Amino acid sequence: MKGGKILSVLAVVWLLSGAVAAYQRDYFSDSEITCATVASIAMTVVVGPMNYRGVNAEATDCQLPEPSQ
Template sequence: MKIISLLVLLWLIIGGVAAFQRGYFESSDTSCAGLGTIALTIVAGPLNYLGVNPEVQNCELPQPSE
């Protein structure tokens, strides 16, 4: 179980490094699509270095009722 946890943590760290290298943490875009792209990049992990470029084009958040 420790090995699996370590591998998952390493996978996510590599994804975080990929998101950092792409400059996703430096932009002031705090839209749903921007945050979704960051999350997908982190989850994709090492696949980012194999050519995967996950992006969220748009997303609609539900609006609160009045």
């Protein structure tokens, strides 16, 4: 059980690190919310501490499927 607790704490720290990186890149202050913006934020948060090692997770083109008519 102790190993599970440690993994949980590490996962939270990992994701918080990614959220801080996204904040530092001003992703949360963008007034225009697009699919690419949301994808970039999500990738930055998931990549976590690797952002500080030079990984720049960014989505440039995002196409959502349209509902059928």
